[in-house]
Amino acid sequence: MAGDGEIVIKNISKVFGPTVAVEDINLTIPDGCYCCLLGPSGCGKTTLLRMIAGHETPTEGDIMIGGNSVIGLPTGSRGTSMMFQSYALFPHLTVLDNVAFSLKMKGVNKSERREQAYDVLKRVQLEPMADRMPEQLSGGQQQRVALARSLITNPKVLLLDEPLSALDEYLRLHMRAELKFIQQDLGISFIHVTHTQPEALAMGDMVVVMDTGHIEQAGTAVEIYGEPKTTYVAEFMGGWNVVTGTIADTKNGETIVKGGDGQVYGVNVSDAIVGKDMNIGVRRDKVHLNKEKSGDVNSVAGVVHAIEYQGNWVKVTIVKQNDERLVAVIEDHEFFKSPAIVGDNVHAVWSVADGRMLETAVGSQNLIGESFD
Amino acid sequence: MAVLTGLFNRYSTLIQISPLVITLVLFLVGPVIVIIILSLWKFDGFMTLEGVWTLRNYEKIFTRSLTALNYWQTLKMFLITWGITFVIGFTLAYFLVFDIVKLRTKMLLFLLCVVPFWTSAVIRTVAWIPFLGTEGIINQAIMGLGLSDQPLKFLLFSEFAVLLSYVQIFTLFMMAPLFNVMARINKDLIEAARDNGASAFQILWNVILPLCKPGIAIGTIFVIALVASDYTAIRILGGSRVGTVAASMANQVYNFQYPPAAATAMILLIVVLLLVGGVMRVVDVRRQL
Numbered sequence: 262m263a264g265d266g267e268i269v270i271k272n273i274s275k276v277f278g279p280t281v282a283v284e285d286i287n288l289t290i291p292d293g294c295y296c297c298l299l300g301p302s303g304c305g306k307t308t309l310l311r312m313i314a315g316h317e318t319p320t321e322g323d324i325m326i327g328g329n330s331v332i333g334l335p336t337g338s339r340g341t342s343m344m345f346q347s348y349a350l351f352p353h354l355t356v357l358d359n360v361a362f363s364l365k366m367k368g369v370n371k372s373e374r375r376e377q378a379y380d381v382l383k384r385v386q387l388e389p390m391a392d393r394m395p396e397q398l399s400g401g402q403q404q405r406v407a408l409a410r411s412l413i414t415n416p417k418v419l420l421l422d423e424p425l426s427a428l429d430e431y432l433r434l435h436m437r438a439e440l441k442f443i444q445q446d447l448g449i450s451f452i453h454v455t456h457t458q459p460e461a462l463a464m465g466d467m468v469v470v471m472d473t474g475h476i477e478q479a480g481t482a483v484e485i486y487g488e489p490k491t492t493y494v495a496e497f498m499g500g501w502n503v504v505t506g507t508i509a510d511t512k513n514g515e516t517i518v519k520g521g522d523g524q525v526y527g528v529n530v531s532d533a534i535v536g537k538d539m540n541i542g543v544r545r546d547k548v549h550l551n552k553e554k555s556g557d558v559n560s561v562a563g564v565v566h567a568i569e570y571q572g573n574w575v576k577v578t579i580v581k582q583n584d585e586r587l588v589a590v591i592e593d594h595e596f597f598k599s600p601a602i603v604g605d606n607v608h609a610v611w612s613v614a615d616g617r618m619l620e621t622a623v624g625s626q627n628l629i630g631e632s633f634d
Numbered sequence: 635m636a637v638l639t640g641l642f643n644r645y646s647t648l649i650q651i652s653p654l655v656i657t658l659v660l661f662l663v664g665p666v667i668v669i670i671i672l673s674l675w676k677f678d679g680f681m682t683l684e685g686v687w688t689l690r691n692y693e694k695i696f697t698r699s700l701t702a703l704n705y706w707q708t709l710k711m712f713l714i715t716w717g718i719t720f721v722i723g724f725t726l727a728y729f730l731v732f733d734i735v736k737l738r739t740k741m742l743l744f745l746l747c748v749v750p751f752w753t754s755a756v757i758r759t760v761a762w763i764p765f766l767g768t769e770g771i772i773n774q775a776i777m778g779l780g781l782s783d784q785p786l787k788f789l790l791f792s793e794f795a796v797l798l799s800y801v802q803i804f805t806l807f808m809m810a811p812l813f814n815v816m817a818r819i820n821k822d823l824i825e826a827a828r829d830n831g832a833s834a835f836q837i838l839w840n841v842i843l844p845l846c847k848p849g850i851a852i853g854t855i856f857v858i859a860l861v862a863s864d865y866t867a868i869r870i871l872g873g874s875r876v877g878t879v880a881a882s883m884a885n886q887v888y889n890f891q892y893p894p895a896a897a898t899a900m901i902l903l904i905v906v907l908l909l910v911g912g913v914m915r916v917v918d919v920r921r922q923l
Contacts, residue, residue: 314829316825316828316829335828336825336828336829337828337829337830337831337832338831341829342829342830343825343826343829345822345825345826346822347820347822349820349822349823349825349826350826351823351826351827351841352823352845353844353845353847362827362830362832362840363830363831363832365840366827366830366831366832366833366836366840367831410826410830414830414831
């Protein structure tokens with residue numbers, strides 16, 4: 262089976278009338294990978310998933326599964342199986358017959374297909390529900406039936422369209438672990454579309470951040486969160502502050518950037534060109550609060566706007582003089598050494614080494630100043 | 635004032651349901667009771683003997699051979715009409731729901747199906763005569779094209795003509811409920827079926843058709859009631875060759891044989907109710923209402 266589930270997406274575009282849903286995407290998803298397609302609604306992630314499944318035909322480009330092009334192959338013969346956001350269980354069939362549906366289509370006789378379906382139901386611990394109708398099950402149980410119905414087709418790739426969005430918080434966390442476990446157990450590829458960042462980070466071996474039909478960045482969860490390439494990824498993943506300015510000076514591998522509001526930032530970038538604009542990102546947990554200005558760079562004056570206590574850390578939002586916001590995430594014991602209160606004048610401070618140059622986003626959405634958490 | 639409010643509160647439920655109750659009593663229960671009474675009065679062959687009670691009218695229905703013939707003819711007309719209206723209605727509903735994307739076009743085409751109902755049932759039926767007659771458009775066309783050297787007689791004043799007018803009018807009654815249930819089918823179900831390897835025909839047979847059951851049931855009930863009650867089309871287009879229960883009942887009425895006609899009506903009512911009950915038993919219609 263190894264290598265069978267590798268998906269190569271080459272120059273894929275999809276146009277709906279005047280709307281470009283997906284524009285010239287290239288992506289390789291290795292076999293046996295849990296891949297999360299992450300982005301806001303309308304970014305093209307579901308369209309991409311549906312093109313892999315065969316529910317949409319790409320306007321241009323090629324999709325290969327296990328080395329063979331699947332363009333033109335009917336849905337259901339590509340080695341993929343899709344789990345729908347609405348679960349799409351057949352309301353007129355029992356749980357068992359829902360799971361056995363694909364076998365019935367293949368002409369497997371009744372007793373044999375029911376036996377097989379029963380085995381798969383056991384795998385998702387739903388065998389006591391075999392004779393119920395879908396509407397008699399809870400949302401979480403319906404989802405497990407949908408999963409069983411997909412698994413019985415022995416897919417090389419399982420496609421999941423926002424599988425957890427209809428569940429409550431407790432079930433969501435539970436299913437997260439269960440899906441990941443099943444994926445590792447089966448060793449097949451899962452492609453999971455979501456708009457929830459923590460879900461993508463927690464589940465994905467590979468996270469693909471999308472925006473307006475483009476891929477902003479693809480990589481491991483650690484790369485996406487820890488080393489965002491663009492302002493979009495940094496802002497969308499949360500956990501980052503983004504500041505912008507014009508490059509004023511560069512010396513000894515350190516670049517000095519002047520913000521529009523007169524703030525001066527330092528960042529370890531050696532090949533900067535003076536006079537150009539630069540975006541700098543800094544993780545929220547690397548920002549500290551000082552009562553006094555400290556140093557020439559990376560000390561931003563502002564007023565404490567909001568304080569949220571989160572248990573082992575405290576989230577402090579600061580409004581800069583130009584009305585932009587910075588967020589500092591401070592460990593609780595550090596915060597309570599000299600707690601700030603709303604309205605305090607403070608300086609947000611971080612070290613030059615913690616700054617990171619970010620490219621301007623490829624997509625058209627400008628997220629600077631927006632918050633996603 | 636306080637007394638009035640008190641009375642109103644006490645009987646508010648009764649007051650609220652009274653319009654429906656009054657309507658039903660006046661126009662349904664009342665007439666049925668009148669017919670029941672009438673059906674139990676004696677008829678001596680020429681006159682109705684008021685107030686002379688007898689079961690003879692019913693006895694006659696069950697003993698004469700014409701009854702079975704009438705019911706057989708009614709059943710045959712129903713089965714043929716049902717089959718044709720179902721195929722056409724299902725196809726039309728499928729086309730409107732799944733093939734037409736724009737809601738405006740959908741509604742426009744649906745309204746087109748209602749056009750025949752803009753005129754009265756009698757005119758609608760009479761309008762077939764110039765089409766189907768010996769000198770009618772169809773026969774002239776057939777002879778003009780040299781397909782036949784004499785006019786086709788079976789076109790008018792025949793079972794064929796009655797069935798044609800049934801199909802024309804009743805197809806909408808089959809199509810509308812089918813359209814209604816089909817439009818409610820979640821499109822994801824069809825994609826899920828395709829994803830599970832179902833062919834277009836398998837999707838139709840295993841997903842769409844079973845989910846249309848309530849619509850089929852309601853359409854069937856309509857067609858049962860319409861075929862069982864029609865006598866206009868039979869009178870105008872049947873040329874006394876079609877003897878359904880309703881037609882024989884109409885004959886009795888025209889001959890002033892009111893008590894036997896009333897008894898025939900009661901038996902027909904019971905048969906239709908049994909059929910409707912049977913359909914409701916097989917399919918849970920309420921889920922769609």
